[in-house]
Amino acid sequence: MSNSPLHEYERVPEPTLRRLPWYLSTVKLLREKGEQYVSSTQISKDINVDASQIAKDLSYVKVSGRTRVGYEIEELIQALESFLGFTNMHKAFLFGAGSLGRALLGDSGLHQFGLEIVAAFDVNPALVGTEVGGVPIFHTRDFVRKMAELRVDIGVLTVPISIAQQVTDEMVAGGIKAVWNFTPFRIRVPEHIVVQNTSLYAHLAVMFNRLNCNRTNNHRQ
Amino acid sequence: MSNSPLHEYERVPEPTLRRLPWYLSTVKLLREKGEQYVSSTQISKDINVDASQIAKDLSYVKVSGRTRVGYEIEELIQALESFLGFTNMHKAFLFGAGSLGRALLGDSGLHQFGLEIVAAFDVNPALVGTEVGGVPIFHTRDFVRKMAELRVDIGVLTVPISIAQQVTDEMVAGGIKAVWNFTPFRIRVPEHIVVQNTSLYAHLAVMFNRLNCNRTNNHRQ
Numbered sequence: 001m002s003n004s005p006l007h008e009y010e011r012v013p014e015p016t017l018r019r020l021p022w023y024l025s026t027v028k029l030l031r032e033k034g035e036q037y038v039s040s041t042q043i044s045k046d047i048n049v050d051a052s053q054i055a056k057d058l059s060y061v062k063v064s065g066r067t068r069v070g071y072e073i074e075e076l077i078q079a080l081e082s083f084l085g086f087t088n089m090h091k092a093f094l095f096g097a098g099s100l101g102r103a104l105l106g107d108s109g110l111h112q113f114g115l116e117i118v119a120a121f122d123v124n125p126a127l128v129g130t131e132v133g134g135v136p137i138f139h140t141r142d143f144v145r146k147m148a149e150l151r152v153d154i155g156v157l158t159v160p161i162s163i164a165q166q167v168t169d170e171m172v173a174g175g176i177k178a179v180w181n182f183t184p185f186r187i188r189v190p191e192h193i194v195v196q197n198t199s200l201y202a203h204l205a206v207m208f209n210r211l212n213c214n215r216t217n218n219h220r221q
Numbered sequence: 222m223s224n225s226p227l228h229e230y231e232r233v234p235e236p237t238l239r240r241l242p243w244y245l246s247t248v249k250l251l252r253e254k255g256e257q258y259v260s261s262t263q264i265s266k267d268i269n270v271d272a273s274q275i276a277k278d279l280s281y282v283k284v285s286g287r288t289r290v291g292y293e294i295e296e297l298i299q300a301l302e303s304f305l306g307f308t309n310m311h312k313a314f315l316f317g318a319g320s321l322g323r324a325l326l327g328d329s330g331l332h333q334f335g336l337e338i339v340a341a342f343d344v345n346p347a348l349v350g351t352e353v354g355g356v357p358i359f360h361t362r363d364f365v366r367k368m369a370e371l372r373v374d375i376g377v378l379t380v381p382i383s384i385a386q387q388v389t390d391e392m393v394a395g396g397i398k399a400v401w402n403f404t405p406f407r408i409r410v411p412e413h414i415v416v417q418n419t420s421l422y423a424h425l426a427v428m429f430n431r432l433n434c435n436r437t438n439n440h441r442q
Contacts, residue, residue: 010434011430011431011434012430014427017423017426017427017430018420018423018426018427020423020426021405021420021422021423021426022405022406022407024405025382025385025404025405025406025407026406026407028382029382029383029406032383047407047409048407048409049407084425084426084429084430085425085426085429085430085433086422086425086426088429090429090432098330099327099328099329099330100328100330102327103324103325103327103328104324106320106323106324106327107320107321107324108320109319109320109321109421109422110421110425113421113422113425113426114425114429115425153432154428154432161246161249161250162250162253177432177435177436178428178431178432180424180425180428183246184242184243184245184246185243185246185247185250186243186246186247186268186269186270188268188269192435194428194431194432194435196424196425196427196428196431198419198421198424199239199242200330200331200334200419201242201307201330201334202238202239202241202242203401203417203419204305204306204307204331204334204335204336204401204417205238205239205241205242205305205306205307205334206235206238206239206417207375207399207401207415207417208305208306208309208311208335209232209233209238209305209306210232210399210415210417211311211374211375211398211399211415212306213231213232214398214413214415215398
Protein backbone atom coordinates (compact mmCIF):
# COMPACT_ATOMS: atom_id res chain seq x y z
CA MET A 1 0.00 0.00 0.00
CA SER A 2 2.78 2.43 0.91
CA ASN A 3 4.27 2.15 -2.58
CA SER A 4 1.04 3.14 -4.26
CA PRO A 5 1.14 6.58 -5.84
CA LEU A 6 -0.78 9.18 -3.87
CA HIS A 7 -2.78 10.34 -6.88
CA GLU A 8 -4.73 7.08 -6.78
CA TYR A 9 -6.32 8.20 -3.58
CA GLU A 10 -7.94 11.44 -4.58
CA ARG A 11 -11.59 11.55 -3.64
CA VAL A 12 -13.41 10.24 -6.70
CA PRO A 13 -17.11 11.18 -7.13
CA GLU A 14 -19.40 8.35 -6.09
CA PRO A 15 -21.32 8.20 -9.41
CA THR A 16 -17.98 7.69 -11.18
CA LEU A 17 -16.99 4.94 -8.74
CA ARG A 18 -20.30 3.24 -9.38
CA ARG A 19 -19.96 3.42 -13.17
CA LEU A 20 -16.35 2.23 -13.38
CA PRO A 21 -17.27 -1.39 -12.51
CA TRP A 22 -19.69 -1.34 -15.46
CA TYR A 23 -16.86 -0.41 -17.80
CA LEU A 24 -14.69 -3.07 -16.20
CA SER A 25 -17.23 -5.85 -16.75
CA THR A 26 -17.86 -4.68 -20.32
CA VAL A 27 -14.20 -4.68 -21.33
CA LYS A 28 -13.70 -8.03 -19.59
CA LEU A 29 -16.38 -9.45 -21.88
CA LEU A 30 -14.61 -7.96 -24.91
CA ARG A 31 -11.37 -9.60 -23.76
CA GLU A 32 -13.18 -12.96 -23.59
CA LYS A 33 -14.22 -12.38 -27.20
CA GLY A 34 -10.57 -11.88 -28.15
CA GLU A 35 -10.66 -8.11 -28.66
CA GLN A 36 -7.50 -6.07 -27.99
CA TYR A 37 -8.65 -2.45 -28.16
CA VAL A 38 -11.78 -0.60 -27.19
CA SER A 39 -12.95 2.99 -27.61
CA SER A 40 -15.20 4.90 -25.22
CA THR A 41 -17.68 5.10 -28.11
CA GLN A 42 -17.82 1.32 -28.24
CA ILE A 43 -18.30 0.98 -24.46
CA SER A 44 -20.96 3.69 -24.76
CA LYS A 45 -22.94 1.65 -27.31
CA ASP A 46 -22.69 -1.49 -25.17
CA ILE A 47 -23.97 0.01 -21.94
CA ASN A 48 -25.86 3.14 -22.95
CA VAL A 49 -23.76 5.70 -21.08
CA ASP A 50 -22.61 8.86 -22.86
CA ALA A 51 -19.14 8.42 -24.45
CA SER A 52 -17.93 11.77 -23.09
CA GLN A 53 -19.02 10.69 -19.59
CA ILE A 54 -17.05 7.46 -19.99
CA ALA A 55 -13.94 9.33 -21.15
CA LYS A 56 -14.30 11.70 -18.20
CA ASP A 57 -14.71 8.83 -15.71
CA LEU A 58 -11.71 7.00 -17.18
CA SER A 59 -9.56 10.13 -16.85
CA TYR A 60 -9.54 9.52 -13.07
CA VAL A 61 -7.99 6.12 -13.69
CA LYS A 62 -4.92 7.67 -15.38
CA VAL A 63 -5.10 5.36 -18.33
CA SER A 64 -4.95 7.03 -21.71
CA GLY A 65 -6.49 5.94 -24.94
CA ARG A 66 -4.84 6.47 -28.32
CA THR A 67 -6.49 8.28 -31.21
CA ARG A 68 -8.36 5.94 -33.55
CA VAL A 69 -7.27 2.80 -31.63
CA GLY A 70 -8.74 3.55 -28.22
CA TYR A 71 -7.74 1.87 -24.97
CA GLU A 72 -5.61 -1.27 -24.85
CA ILE A 73 -8.03 -3.69 -23.20
CA GLU A 74 -5.56 -5.63 -21.03
CA GLU A 75 -4.04 -2.39 -19.72
CA LEU A 76 -7.47 -0.88 -19.09
CA ILE A 77 -8.63 -3.92 -17.11
CA GLN A 78 -5.54 -3.90 -14.94
CA ALA A 79 -5.75 -0.16 -14.37
CA LEU A 80 -9.45 -0.35 -13.45
CA GLU A 81 -9.04 -3.31 -11.09
CA SER A 82 -6.13 -1.63 -9.35
CA PHE A 83 -7.89 1.74 -9.20
CA LEU A 84 -11.06 0.23 -7.76
CA GLY A 85 -9.07 -1.56 -5.07
CA PHE A 86 -9.95 -5.06 -6.29
CA THR A 87 -6.32 -6.21 -6.58
CA ASN A 88 -5.29 -5.21 -3.04
CA MET A 89 -6.68 -7.57 -0.42
CA HIS A 90 -8.51 -5.62 2.33
CA LYS A 91 -8.98 -7.53 5.56
CA ALA A 92 -12.34 -7.28 7.29
CA PHE A 93 -14.18 -8.50 10.37
CA LEU A 94 -17.85 -9.39 10.19
CA PHE A 95 -20.15 -8.56 13.11
CA GLY A 96 -23.30 -10.64 13.41
CA ALA A 97 -23.27 -14.15 11.95
CA GLY A 98 -27.03 -14.35 11.48
CA SER A 99 -28.71 -15.19 8.22
CA LEU A 100 -27.31 -12.33 6.11
CA GLY A 101 -23.92 -12.44 7.85
CA ARG A 102 -23.46 -16.14 7.13
CA ALA A 103 -24.62 -15.55 3.55
CA LEU A 104 -21.83 -12.99 3.10
CA LEU A 105 -19.27 -15.31 4.70
CA GLY A 106 -20.26 -17.90 2.09
CA ASP A 107 -19.85 -15.51 -0.87
CA SER A 108 -16.41 -16.14 -2.35
CA GLY A 109 -17.05 -13.32 -4.84
CA LEU A 110 -16.10 -10.72 -2.23
CA HIS A 111 -12.61 -12.19 -2.07
CA GLN A 112 -12.28 -11.80 -5.81
CA PHE A 113 -13.06 -8.08 -5.47
CA GLY A 114 -10.54 -7.33 -2.75
CA LEU A 115 -12.38 -8.09 0.49
CA GLU A 116 -11.12 -10.84 2.77
CA ILE A 117 -13.27 -11.49 5.82
CA VAL A 118 -10.77 -12.99 8.27
CA ALA A 119 -13.03 -13.47 11.30
CA ALA A 120 -16.64 -13.10 12.37
CA PHE A 121 -18.10 -12.21 15.78
CA ASP A 122 -21.37 -13.18 17.42
CA VAL A 123 -22.73 -13.82 20.89
CA ASN A 124 -24.79 -16.89 19.96
CA PRO A 125 -23.14 -19.89 21.73
CA ALA A 126 -24.38 -22.18 18.94
CA LEU A 127 -22.26 -20.22 16.44
CA VAL A 128 -19.15 -19.29 18.45
CA GLY A 129 -16.35 -21.76 17.71
CA THR A 130 -17.81 -22.79 14.34
CA GLU A 131 -16.76 -21.77 10.82
CA VAL A 132 -18.70 -20.58 7.79
CA GLY A 133 -17.01 -20.51 4.41
CA GLY A 134 -13.70 -21.13 6.16
CA VAL A 135 -14.11 -18.06 8.38
CA PRO A 136 -13.95 -18.70 12.15
CA ILE A 137 -16.69 -17.24 14.36
CA PHE A 138 -15.49 -15.83 17.71
CA HIS A 139 -17.37 -14.46 20.67
CA THR A 140 -17.88 -10.69 20.39
CA ARG A 141 -15.78 -10.18 23.56
CA ASP A 142 -12.74 -11.50 21.63
CA PHE A 143 -12.86 -8.61 19.14
CA VAL A 144 -10.28 -6.42 20.89
CA ARG A 145 -7.86 -9.35 21.20
CA LYS A 146 -8.28 -10.36 17.53
CA MET A 147 -7.92 -6.71 16.51
CA ALA A 148 -4.50 -6.58 18.18
CA GLU A 149 -3.52 -9.79 16.41
CA LEU A 150 -4.74 -9.05 12.86
CA ARG A 151 -4.51 -5.72 11.09
CA VAL A 152 -8.10 -5.03 10.12
CA ASP A 153 -9.59 -1.73 8.89
CA ILE A 154 -13.04 -2.78 7.73
CA GLY A 155 -16.02 -3.98 9.75
CA VAL A 156 -19.01 -5.58 8.01
CA LEU A 157 -22.14 -4.87 10.06
CA THR A 158 -24.88 -7.52 9.87
CA VAL A 159 -26.31 -7.42 13.41
CA PRO A 160 -29.96 -6.85 14.40
CA ILE A 161 -30.96 -3.16 14.31
CA SER A 162 -31.45 -3.11 18.08
CA ILE A 163 -27.67 -3.36 18.62
CA ALA A 164 -26.43 -1.78 15.36
CA GLN A 165 -25.32 1.49 16.99
CA GLN A 166 -23.77 -0.17 20.03
CA VAL A 167 -21.71 -2.60 17.93
CA THR A 168 -20.66 0.27 15.63
CA ASP A 169 -19.42 2.23 18.64
CA GLU A 170 -17.42 -0.80 19.82
CA MET A 171 -15.95 -1.32 16.35
CA VAL A 172 -14.84 2.31 16.13
CA ALA A 173 -13.45 2.28 19.68
CA GLY A 174 -11.49 -0.86 18.74
CA GLY A 175 -9.88 0.81 15.73
CA ILE A 176 -12.12 -0.07 12.76
CA LYS A 177 -11.78 2.64 10.05
CA ALA A 178 -14.65 1.77 7.71
CA VAL A 179 -18.07 0.22 8.35
CA TRP A 180 -19.91 -1.64 5.60
CA ASN A 181 -23.43 -1.32 6.99
CA PHE A 182 -25.91 -3.93 5.75
CA THR A 183 -28.51 -3.08 8.40
CA PRO A 184 -31.42 -0.77 7.54
CA PHE A 185 -30.36 1.30 10.55
CA ARG A 186 -28.72 4.69 10.05
CA ILE A 187 -25.61 4.39 12.18
CA ARG A 188 -23.74 7.42 13.53
CA VAL A 189 -19.93 7.52 13.42
CA PRO A 190 -17.16 10.09 14.03
CA GLU A 191 -16.26 12.17 10.96
CA HIS A 192 -13.07 10.27 10.09
CA ILE A 193 -14.85 6.92 9.85
CA VAL A 194 -16.09 5.73 6.44
CA VAL A 195 -19.63 4.32 6.23
CA GLN A 196 -20.90 2.45 3.20
CA ASN A 197 -24.61 1.70 3.46
CA THR A 198 -25.85 -1.31 1.53
CA SER A 199 -29.39 -2.00 2.64
CA LEU A 200 -30.77 -4.79 0.49
CA TYR A 201 -34.17 -4.07 2.02
CA ALA A 202 -34.14 -0.43 0.95
CA HIS A 203 -33.37 -1.63 -2.59
CA LEU A 204 -36.29 -4.05 -2.34
CA ALA A 205 -38.57 -1.16 -1.35
CA VAL A 206 -37.52 0.83 -4.44
CA MET A 207 -38.07 -2.20 -6.70
CA PHE A 208 -41.50 -2.99 -5.22
CA ASN A 209 -42.63 0.61 -5.65
CA ARG A 210 -41.50 0.78 -9.29
CA LEU A 211 -43.13 -2.57 -10.03
CA ASN A 212 -46.44 -1.47 -8.49
CA CYS A 213 -46.29 1.86 -10.36
CA ASN A 214 -45.89 0.03 -13.66
CA ARG A 215 -48.79 -2.28 -12.80
CA THR A 216 -51.05 0.63 -11.90
CA ASN A 217 -50.13 2.48 -15.08
CA ASN A 218 -50.81 -0.60 -17.19
CA HIS A 219 -54.21 -1.01 -15.59
CA ARG A 220 -55.00 2.60 -16.33
CA GLN A 221 -54.08 2.32 -20.01
CA MET B 222 -53.06 -6.54 -4.40
CA SER B 223 -56.12 -5.49 -6.41
CA ASN B 224 -57.77 -4.08 -3.29
CA SER B 225 -54.86 -1.80 -2.48
CA PRO B 226 -55.63 1.87 -3.00
CA LEU B 227 -54.10 3.26 -6.15
CA HIS B 228 -52.53 6.20 -4.36
CA GLU B 229 -50.04 3.85 -2.74
CA TYR B 230 -48.46 3.29 -6.10
CA GLU B 231 -47.52 6.78 -7.09
CA ARG B 232 -43.91 7.01 -8.13
CA VAL B 233 -42.06 7.90 -4.93
CA PRO B 234 -38.62 9.57 -5.28
CA GLU B 235 -35.81 7.07 -4.76
CA PRO B 236 -34.08 9.09 -1.97
CA THR B 237 -37.37 9.02 -0.02
CA LEU B 238 -37.73 5.27 -0.55
CA ARG B 239 -34.19 4.83 0.73
CA ARG B 240 -34.78 6.94 3.84
CA LEU B 241 -38.13 5.41 4.84
CA PRO B 242 -36.51 2.12 6.01
CA TRP B 243 -34.29 4.20 8.34
CA TYR B 244 -37.38 5.71 9.95
CA LEU B 245 -38.95 2.26 10.15
CA SER B 246 -35.98 0.74 11.97
CA THR B 247 -35.75 3.73 14.31
CA VAL B 248 -39.40 3.60 15.36
CA LYS B 249 -39.21 -0.19 15.71
CA LEU B 250 -36.45 0.38 18.26
CA LEU B 251 -38.61 2.91 20.10
CA ARG B 252 -41.43 0.34 20.18
CA GLU B 253 -39.03 -2.18 21.73
CA LYS B 254 -38.32 0.42 24.40
CA GLY B 255 -42.04 0.68 25.16
CA GLU B 256 -42.67 4.10 23.54
CA GLN B 257 -46.09 4.82 22.06
CA TYR B 258 -45.63 8.11 20.21
CA VAL B 259 -42.83 9.68 18.22
CA SER B 260 -42.35 13.07 16.58
CA SER B 261 -40.37 13.78 13.42
CA THR B 262 -38.12 15.94 15.62
CA GLN B 263 -37.30 12.92 17.76
CA ILE B 264 -36.57 10.70 14.73
CA SER B 265 -34.47 13.56 13.39
CA LYS B 266 -32.29 13.61 16.51
CA ASP B 267 -31.86 9.83 16.42
CA ILE B 268 -30.70 9.55 12.83
CA ASN B 269 -29.45 12.99 11.90
CA VAL B 270 -31.88 13.74 9.07
CA ASP B 271 -33.67 17.10 8.93
CA ALA B 272 -37.09 16.97 10.68
CA SER B 273 -38.80 18.79 7.79
CA GLN B 274 -37.35 16.21 5.39
CA ILE B 275 -38.74 13.40 7.56
CA ALA B 276 -42.20 15.00 7.69
CA LYS B 277 -42.10 15.43 3.90
CA ASP B 278 -41.04 11.82 3.34
CA LEU B 279 -43.73 10.55 5.71
CA SER B 280 -46.40 12.57 3.87
CA TYR B 281 -46.09 10.02 1.02
CA VAL B 282 -47.06 7.29 3.44
CA LYS B 283 -50.43 8.94 4.18
CA VAL B 284 -49.99 8.64 7.91
CA SER B 285 -50.61 11.80 9.87
CA GLY B 286 -49.06 12.89 13.10
CA ARG B 287 -50.96 14.83 15.73
CA THR B 288 -49.85 18.20 17.09
CA ARG B 289 -47.72 17.88 20.22
CA VAL B 290 -48.13 14.06 20.36
CA GLY B 291 -46.61 13.09 17.01
CA TYR B 292 -47.12 9.80 15.24
CA GLU B 293 -48.66 6.77 16.93
CA ILE B 294 -45.75 4.30 16.73
CA GLU B 295 -47.72 1.09 16.07
CA GLU B 296 -49.72 2.79 13.32
CA LEU B 297 -46.59 4.32 11.78
CA ILE B 298 -44.78 0.96 11.69
CA GLN B 299 -47.70 -0.76 10.02
CA ALA B 300 -48.15 2.07 7.53
CA LEU B 301 -44.43 2.09 6.65
CA GLU B 302 -44.17 -1.69 6.28
CA SER B 303 -47.24 -1.78 4.07
CA PHE B 304 -46.12 1.24 2.02
CA LEU B 305 -42.64 -0.20 1.46
CA GLY B 306 -44.13 -3.49 0.25
CA PHE B 307 -42.69 -5.55 3.12
CA THR B 308 -46.08 -6.98 4.18
CA ASN B 309 -47.06 -8.25 0.71
CA MET B 310 -45.13 -11.34 -0.29
CA HIS B 311 -43.55 -10.88 -3.75
CA LYS B 312 -42.57 -14.12 -5.48
CA ALA B 313 -39.23 -14.22 -7.24
CA PHE B 314 -37.04 -16.56 -9.28
CA LEU B 315 -33.28 -16.52 -8.83
CA PHE B 316 -31.02 -16.98 -11.85
CA GLY B 317 -27.54 -18.30 -11.17
CA ALA B 318 -27.02 -20.41 -8.05
CA GLY B 319 -23.30 -19.64 -7.75
CA SER B 320 -21.65 -18.29 -4.63
CA LEU B 321 -23.67 -15.06 -4.31
CA GLY B 322 -26.88 -16.68 -5.55
CA ARG B 323 -26.71 -19.41 -2.93
CA ALA B 324 -25.88 -16.80 -0.30
CA LEU B 325 -29.10 -14.95 -1.12
CA LEU B 326 -31.10 -18.20 -1.09
CA GLY B 327 -29.81 -18.75 2.43
CA ASP B 328 -30.79 -15.28 3.66
CA SER B 329 -34.13 -15.59 5.43
CA GLY B 330 -34.16 -11.82 5.97
CA LEU B 331 -35.41 -11.25 2.42
CA HIS B 332 -38.57 -13.19 3.26
CA GLN B 333 -39.15 -10.91 6.22
CA PHE B 334 -39.03 -7.90 3.89
CA GLY B 335 -41.52 -9.21 1.34
CA LEU B 336 -39.40 -11.24 -1.08
CA GLU B 337 -40.02 -14.95 -1.44
CA ILE B 338 -37.63 -16.73 -3.78
CA VAL B 339 -39.69 -19.73 -4.90
CA ALA B 340 -37.22 -21.35 -7.32
CA ALA B 341 -33.67 -20.96 -8.61
CA PHE B 342 -32.23 -21.80 -12.03
CA ASP B 343 -28.76 -22.89 -13.06
CA VAL B 344 -27.12 -25.03 -15.73
CA ASN B 345 -24.60 -26.70 -13.40
CA PRO B 346 -25.56 -30.41 -13.19
CA ALA B 347 -24.09 -30.58 -9.68
CA LEU B 348 -26.65 -28.00 -8.51
CA VAL B 349 -29.76 -28.89 -10.53
CA GLY B 350 -32.11 -31.02 -8.44
CA THR B 351 -30.68 -29.81 -5.12
CA GLU B 352 -32.08 -27.27 -2.65
CA VAL B 353 -30.55 -24.30 -0.84
CA GLY B 354 -32.41 -22.75 2.08
CA GLY B 355 -35.44 -24.80 1.09
CA VAL B 356 -35.49 -23.37 -2.45
CA PRO B 357 -35.33 -25.96 -5.26
CA ILE B 358 -32.78 -25.44 -8.07
CA PHE B 359 -34.02 -26.29 -11.57
CA HIS B 360 -32.26 -26.41 -14.91
CA THR B 361 -32.47 -23.08 -16.73
CA ARG B 362 -34.43 -24.71 -19.55
CA ASP B 363 -37.30 -25.33 -17.06
CA PHE B 364 -37.82 -21.60 -16.52
CA VAL B 365 -40.67 -21.20 -19.03
CA ARG B 366 -42.49 -24.22 -17.61
CA LYS B 367 -42.10 -23.02 -13.99
CA MET B 368 -43.16 -19.51 -15.05
CA ALA B 369 -46.45 -20.92 -16.38
CA GLU B 370 -46.92 -22.80 -13.12
CA LEU B 371 -46.07 -20.04 -10.60
CA ARG B 372 -47.01 -16.38 -10.88
CA VAL B 373 -43.65 -14.65 -10.60
CA ASP B 374 -42.85 -11.02 -11.43
CA ILE B 375 -39.32 -10.64 -10.06
CA GLY B 376 -36.06 -12.17 -11.27
CA VAL B 377 -32.94 -12.01 -9.11
CA LEU B 378 -29.88 -11.95 -11.39
CA THR B 379 -26.73 -13.54 -9.95
CA VAL B 380 -25.15 -15.10 -13.06
CA PRO B 381 -21.61 -14.49 -14.39
CA ILE B 382 -21.32 -11.23 -16.34
CA SER B 383 -20.65 -13.13 -19.59
CA ILE B 384 -24.28 -14.31 -19.70
CA ALA B 385 -25.96 -11.49 -17.73
CA GLN B 386 -27.54 -9.87 -20.81
CA GLN B 387 -28.60 -13.15 -22.39
CA VAL B 388 -30.29 -14.39 -19.21
CA THR B 389 -31.97 -10.99 -18.75
CA ASP B 390 -33.39 -11.22 -22.29
CA GLU B 391 -34.73 -14.70 -21.55
CA MET B 392 -36.27 -13.54 -18.27
CA VAL B 393 -38.03 -10.63 -19.98
CA ALA B 394 -39.20 -12.83 -22.87
CA GLY B 395 -40.59 -15.24 -20.29
CA GLY B 396 -42.64 -12.55 -18.58
CA ILE B 397 -40.47 -11.26 -15.71
CA LYS B 398 -41.41 -7.64 -14.89
CA ALA B 399 -38.57 -6.59 -12.57
CA VAL B 400 -34.90 -7.59 -12.47
CA TRP B 401 -32.89 -7.30 -9.24
CA ASN B 402 -29.44 -7.15 -10.77
CA PHE B 403 -26.58 -8.18 -8.46
CA THR B 404 -24.04 -8.44 -11.29
CA PRO B 405 -21.66 -5.55 -11.95
CA PHE B 406 -22.91 -5.66 -15.56
CA ARG B 407 -25.15 -2.90 -16.86
CA ILE B 408 -28.04 -4.85 -18.34
CA ARG B 409 -30.34 -3.41 -21.00
CA VAL B 410 -34.12 -3.98 -20.76
CA PRO B 411 -37.26 -2.66 -22.50
CA GLU B 412 -38.67 0.52 -20.98
CA HIS B 413 -41.53 -1.14 -19.07
CA ILE B 414 -39.19 -3.46 -17.15
CA VAL B 415 -37.94 -2.38 -13.71
CA VAL B 416 -34.24 -2.79 -12.97
CA GLN B 417 -32.80 -2.46 -9.47
CA ASN B 418 -29.01 -2.56 -9.49
CA THR B 419 -27.33 -3.78 -6.30
CA SER B 420 -23.68 -4.30 -7.06
CA LEU B 421 -21.93 -5.19 -3.84
CA TYR B 422 -18.63 -4.81 -5.68
CA ALA B 423 -19.39 -1.22 -6.73
CA HIS B 424 -20.12 -0.46 -3.07
CA LEU B 425 -16.79 -2.05 -2.15
CA ALA B 426 -15.03 0.21 -4.66
CA VAL B 427 -16.58 3.31 -3.08
CA MET B 428 -15.63 2.15 0.41
CA PHE B 429 -12.03 1.32 -0.58
CA ASN B 430 -11.60 4.73 -2.21
CA ARG B 431 -12.92 6.63 0.82
CA LEU B 432 -10.75 4.55 3.15
CA ASN B 433 -7.63 5.22 1.09
CA CYS B 434 -8.47 8.93 0.90
CA ASN B 435 -8.69 9.14 4.68
CA ARG B 436 -5.39 7.27 5.03
CA THR B 437 -3.63 9.60 2.61
CA ASN B 438 -5.01 12.67 4.35
CA ASN B 439 -3.90 11.41 7.74
CA HIS B 440 -0.39 10.81 6.44
CA ARG B 441 -0.28 14.34 5.10
CA GLN B 442 -1.30 15.92 8.38
